[in-house]
Amino acid sequence: MLLLPIRPARCCIAAYGRLWSLRIASRPDARLFSATATVATATYPALVYSKYGRPEDILRVSRLSLPPLAKSSVNVQFLAAPINPADINVLQGTYPVKPTFSDDIGGAVAGNEGVARVVAVGSDVHDLSVGDWVLPLASGSGTWRTHAQYSRDDLLQIDHDGVSPITAATVTVNPSTAYRMVRDFAPLKTGDVLLQNGANSGVGQAVIQLARAWGIRTVNIVRSRPNFGELKSELQELGADLVITEDEARRPEIAAAVKELGEGHMPSLALNCVGGKSATNMIRLLGHGGHVVTYGGMSREPLTLPTSAFIFKDLKAHGFWMTRWYNEHSTSERAAMLKDLFKMAREGKLKEPWHRVWKFSANGVKGDEGLQTLCREAVAEAGKGLTSRKQIFTFE
Incomplete structure (x- = not known):
């Protein structure tokens, strides 16, 4: 049998948010190979703040990396996230729910509501797949960013067939508040x-x-x-x-x-x-x-x-406070309400809120500084009186 020499070769395998470099051994037994050190870790833009104040003054764009994917974790890419009055109150320090400032990211990621697409799941996550749409369950989930990692228990899967990203991103606060107040009192x-x-x-x-x-x-x-x-x-x-x-x-x-x-x-x-x-x-x-x-x-x-x-x-x-309702009711009750709202949206009975889109791009021509300026402008617009338009980030 003719044995041909195997030349040393390098290849890169792309994992989510990380590149691994592999060197194949220059010997006939190709099973012998070793992983070298990480050569690059992907980072993603997020709107972060480390103190309270005027949102336009304290928000900054920071590049964050995701931790290694744990068995029960889910990596997501956000599709859309609105700017609600409560978000502005959180940034001002006047909202009852306070963020946890982390030294690892230099503060907290802003944003409480949004919809995301699953891009990776841990080995113990069997009820979610790449491509599924999910909503963060907890208040203060940090939705003003392109990518994030959550525990599986902190996400609610939704049926997005016939539902726009705008509708899905805004359903858990305004329509849900309306639903409960008209139904419950x-x-x-x-x-x-x-x-x-x-x-x-x-x-x-x-x-x-x-x-x-x-x-x-x-x-x-x-x-x-x-x-x-x-x-x-x-x-x-x-x-x-x-x-x-x-x-x-x-x-x-x-x-x-x-x-x-x-x-x-x-x-x-x-x-x-x-x-x-x-x-x-x-x-x-x-x-x-x-x-x-x-x-x-x-x-x-x-x-x-x-x-x-x-x-x-x-x-x-x-x-009435929607956050309190969520805390006092089960995830299944929340899911039933959202299912009803999405059904109405599909039937044309519940339209997208009047809105303006702000494109939160990870690779904008103006870089992170330009993105920061745009985001501050969006938040300032959301805080103006007499506006009927919801300001919404969409992510690329």
Whole structure:
């Protein structure tokens, strides 16, 4: 038998986030080979902060590497992640959920919500595959980055057939908040009316669409603005029945219109994300035994209940925080709610939130400095008042 000499050769095997260099032995027994040291470790851009303050001042782009893939770990690549008001509050240090600052990454990765695609799974993970879409379960999961590693238990797999990345990335906060508030506080039935302020917000848009799908009518209050007519038309396209400004809410003719909308009955549910006079005027439109649910305070003014209405109408006031609901309910209950919301999205009953996309590119022509400038601009835009558009990072 003719034996040909085997020349020394080098080859590189690409593992996820890491390159291994192999040298094949220059002898007939090719089973004898050894792995040399790591020659390169991939890094990925992330928005990191190490102190509280103005988001535009404290956010910075940092390049992070993923740890070796453990048996129960999952590596993911993010597809999209929104900028929510709660994200800004976290960065300012005013949100109840505090991040864990890590010396390893020089702070914490920002972002609480997003959708990602699985790119690698550990040997003990048998119910996820590369290509599956997942949602982080924990608050403060650090979603403003291109790649991350999570424990399998910290991810929820979703059926993304017919669901856009934007819808999936934004479903766990705004639509879920709307879903729970409309479902859980007042025994609404077809033809009933609910009130809400901040109706052009992400939650407000979802409330309108869910209520419409369930046969519930909506009275929607927004702040006065030069383009009110345009905003009114947009909300009506989503299914809003009555759209008024905060200045109009106290007019006697509005109370009459609300009663007519309810066929002689005043609303039994009011959803408040503003507080102050806006909430007070809205609460006056509630019927006997009505419920007011507060889930935000954009005016930074306290909630004031009209004394006479509170006493003689037997009103009930509640606070709602989506994070608390998640903590108090099982993953299966969360999955059931999301399944229902995704079904509505596929049927065209729940549309993507009005939004603007910001491309978070790992290889942008302007480098990390340009990416940092873009991200700070996006967060600043999200913090502006009178905006109805959700600012969303998409990842490349």
